[in-house]
Amino acid sequence: MSVDPAPTAPSPLSAPAPRRPADTPVAAPAPATAAPGPAPAPAAAAFHPPGGRAAWFAWSLGVAVYVLAVVHRTSLGVAGLDASARFGIGASALSTFSILQVLVYAGMQVPVGLLVDRIGPRRVLLLGVALMSAGQLAFAFSTAFAPALASRAVLGCGDAMTFISVLRVAARWFPAARNPFVVQLTGLIGTGGNLVTTVVLAQALHAAGWSATFGTIALTGVPVFVVVLVLLREAPPGAPAPVRHESPRLPVGQQIRAAWSEPGTRLGMWVHFTTAFPASAFGLLWGLPYLVEGQGMSRAGAGGMLSLLVLSGMAFGLLFGRLVSRTAASRLPIAFTVLAVTALCWTAALAWPDGHPPLWLLVVLMLVMGSNGPASLIGLDYARAYNPAERMGTASGIANMGGFIGSMITLLGIGVLLDALADPGSDGYGAHAYQVAFCFQLLPLLLGTAMILRLRRKLDR
Template sequence: MTVEPARSAPSLSVPAPRPAVAPSTATAPSTATAPSTATAPSPPGGRAAWLAWSIGVSVYILAVIHRTSLGVAGLDAAERFGIGASALSTFSILQVLVYAAMQVPVGLLVDRFGPRRVLLLGVLLLSTGQLAFAFSSSFAPALASRAVLGCGDAMTFISVLRIAARWFPAAKNPFVAQLTGLAGMGGNLVTTVVLAQALHSEGWTPTFAAIALLGVAVFALVALFLKDAPPVVRPADPPTARPEVRRQVLDCWREPGTRLGLWVHFTTQFPGNAFGLLWGMPYLVEAQGMSRTAAGGLLTLLVLSNMTCGFVFGRLLSRTARARMPIVLAVIATTALGWALVLAWPGGHPPMWLLVGIILVMGSNGPASLVGLDYARSRNPVERLGTASGIVNMGGFIGTMITLFGIGVLLDALSPAGAGAYSTTAFRWAFCWQYVPLAVGTLMILRLRRRVNAADVYSF
């Protein structure tokens, strides 16, 4: 667990009743939420920090492989379980719903028990859920298995961020957070390149069972080698009682930077997330008439763009906090404009260069969403960092859930012929649903940004 050094209560000067008496000092308990000004040892960074981060991020990579596995198996799942678009979207919606609902509890668990224990539990749930999914032959058991998988997925990203906060100096945290997202896209790359081919060559059950068994090696790696924090910053337990859960959550929510971070995450993440998690492959194959191989190539391009943007954004954010809002607004504007051009193209079949363009733009969505986590990190003290990160991390997945559900419902409503008969026109109108959460999120960002100073308030 990453634990903040024990704080000494502030010394409050008490004026003497008579000039002849020297001033005395009294120690009073602090009720403020701001962190202590006591100097804590700076995290060392270096090779040990990168090793700890690498072990933690291996769990996140595994989680992304599990999370995105349905993105290349959507058409196979519809055939295997005999379901339509609404039911198919329910898989991803439930998984994302569980993920979002677990973020605050997971943040509290990370703050209380440390990231190592939470990561171990996450690996167990991921492997169990995916193994059950591999052997499911009907809709209900498969749906339950994705819910279990979503619980495990929810425990990974926040835990890795907490490891980074304790092993790296504060100035490195924005860059390491972007590298974490970039590493996760490596898992997405495995899904689009390896898993898509394995599904066609090996079949459903062997492919998903093999992914589940990867968790055994990752579990052993974390259990044997990962430490929550370096010894030089591991303090004794503070004598004061831990804050109650309700107060900790409320203190995080009352901080405007946390709420701004949530809406940044909500607005920037969902377009690329919904496309990569579920609707990208069906859109490219059924609406644009592409082969699965060509569609898989474009989804690979989405991952590569995400990795490139993550590196670029990380470098910018590590140099200046002033880059946060320009990055966010630029990504929102280009995403909205790009989809407007694609959906308005005559005949509904935009040229390849435009499809490549919108996929490159959506590659910036994930890295831009991490700016929201940086707002939370810089505006909350370390003892509630996990909780604040959990609140922010709900945003993008709530937006994803709304988008997945809306597109699925509209596809079924506009394609009465049934499953597998979704026309280009149906996809065009269904994808217009993205502008609803995009507009709501943008308005909330513009409303909150004036209340949040771009400079960091707390340093860890």
């Protein structure tokens, strides 16, 4: 498992005395964390996004791009075993595909945030669609490891441009109190792309073959590009010009430092890091091999389990969106609950004798991991609430790096351990190898939890 306006009710976390969130009502028109420069014009301060049908229409166009991005991003998750056979590679090399894609995604978040702040989300979305389609088309016809790897990097670059752009469109069109719900709904609908991958793509891959399947996904970007180009409006009629046109533009380095120096941005990044990566690493690459090779499931059974994870995420997205919209005080309790239950379920599954937990425990694990993606969006809510509008994209990009950095570390760690634990002469990996390798994810889980606790205390001060 890139911003959105503030929750309706303040909490001790959302309104500390010395560091008030950017969207908490105050007497003065300028937020406490505003960047240096002249204050926005009174018209900008008085404007309230209207919401309504036009807002939902604009948002739906952006979400269409995000769904496409999720399909591109997770397409390798059901093709891991096929990719190993096609390119003749082992677990470490296979994990490199997803690691590079995630590395590019994470590394692009701050540049993309700056682009959104400076040229607007519509142009960034169009560029993202073009890059994703080009990368996926090259991947469809690659027969060697190196060009296939390069194509996934291009795909990751385009993918990185989608989520932050959609959230900026939502922030311009919807009232502040509505945004936490809209953000969760964005993640929920985007999860539908994952469902397409696990259900449709898995079947198409074996029915139509590698090149036809991935080539079709690439060409899907053409109509999406045209629709966004023709119909998407970044802001409602009567909206004031963005702040970037009303005040001197901050140098890039200064804008990044200003966003990073805000503890709310860093707290958001670590919340995203810790809550997102378990389900992300599982869904991006290692879920299907773990269930098929490690647990002895059929491909159809493993696909059903991954679909359960996706459906669970959609349900949790609705629940968390409602809770966070009602009160900001629910943000960290939700995150800590998700972390605790995820760690508990993985510990139980990995500690099971012989590395073969019962089916009911695997089902519970899928349901629990479904909460990871929706919980990670809480991190973006912190980044949005503690930064002024003119650096929303930059702060959201920093926060959105977290989960993908955690995923990258976990993907690599599991792949290296699997290769180290593989039986000599064996083509696959046994249950014991998966049992030990998947213990690696507990390390970033502990690190992230410790950083959240540290930054929460700093924010309270």
